[in-house]
Amino acid sequence: MNFAFVSGDPALDLAGTVGSRRDGPVDLLAAPADLERWVAACEGLPDRVAADPAGFASALSLREAVYRLALDRVHGRPFDPGSLAIVNGTAAVPTLSVELGDAGLCVSGDLPAVLSHLARSAAAVLADPHACLKECGRSGCTRVYLDRSRGARRTWCGMDACGNRVKAAAYRARRRASTAAGNRVPGGTA
Helix, strand or coil: CCCCCCCCCHHHHHHCCEECCCCCCEECCCCHHHHHHHHHHCCCCCCCCCCCHHHHHHHHHHHHHHHHHHHHHHCCCCCCHHHHHHHHHHHCCCCCEEEEECCEEEEECCHHHHHHHHHHHHHHHHHCCCCCEEECCCCCCCCEEECCCHHHCCCCCCHHHHHHHHHHHHHHHHHHHHHHHHHCCCCCCC
16 A cells, blocks of 8 residues: 655654545554554654554554644644644654764654644644645545645645546546537437
């Protein structure tokens, strides 16, 4: 299973590990091993962490809290107090260690440090009054993303995941309409 990192922020990408939340949720983090793979694939996080059942449950709790708070921000609602408590409590734990070397940055830490980093990232983006958060424009996609495009005109969470699907569906609809119009005979008889 491939993870999409298109939201513009790692905490929003974590929230995006559940797709189609309204229609038929698809959870990409079904087990602790999935979380371990997601952390390893996410840029800026350690290459390896161990996720036990308690850590996995904490990650899922943080994911849902970030998603609720992001939706609150998108819709201009006050933040959900329970979700705030989860994000703030997770952010209070010591975060990742970063060490600069000849090979670049070496990021290390355990799962609680990773979750703390993600919670702090969520807090920073959700508190930024200039951050333009949007929900994907593809029907069925519930990913919230940070729109950094010129004029904040981005419509989809990502072209590969959603933009191409919307464009292809529109193309097919136009083709069907033009084929149907070409098959009609003037005067109503065929």
